[in-house]
Amino acid sequence: MSRQLTRDELAIDPVELARRLLGRVLESRSEQGTVRVRLAEVEAYRGLDDPASHCYRGRTPRNEVMWGPAGHLYVYFVYGMHFCANIVGLTEGQPGAVLLRAGEVETGSELARMRRPTARGNGAVAKGPAVLTSVLGVDRAHNGIDLTDPDSSVRLFDGTPVPEERIRTGPRVGVAAAMDIPWRFWIDGSPAVGTYRRGGRVRAR
DNA sequence: TAGACGATTGCCT
């Protein structure tokens, strides 16, 4: 069993944190069972100087968690039907977080498939931020949860390290602002990482 | 208080 990460290890710049989170294992426990996902794709959002970040326009009730201590989970609702999960980085008073985009299901693939029967990748991978949250069973109720607390239902473990040469970086996905900033990190060759889609969604209708 | 829109996904052509 691998070691649970400490708050000190997560209280760093989100860009550096994003790189370090690759290969880490996120575990969610519930009455249904346990699902463990090895993170394969993440994106950094650094508060005040990043126009794509939820914190760019200041502190609001929604982004409150991002302003708090590192190692907590920031979950938000998007597009009227999906949840996305972030891990808060930096220290208190300095907003910033890392969006969890995709991962490989290590434990509980049956439960994962049950939670997301139509998901791409048949339960072995969680490809996409909203797929990742539903596979883990994470929703609004998990907003603000402490990933470094041994008693939490969602916890973060050190997993297996990723060799530097397998880490790739590129522009963030689906954000219209600051598209040129290469703050997306992924593990090269991971089955959980999809093809790149340009940011700046064209509005339908 | 009304209106615009979003860190997405999956169905349909």
Add this chain to the structure above:
DNA sequence: GGCAATCGTCTAC
């Protein structure tokens, strides 16, 4: 590859 679904959050008035 195109685009609809769907609603919480934020901004402007």
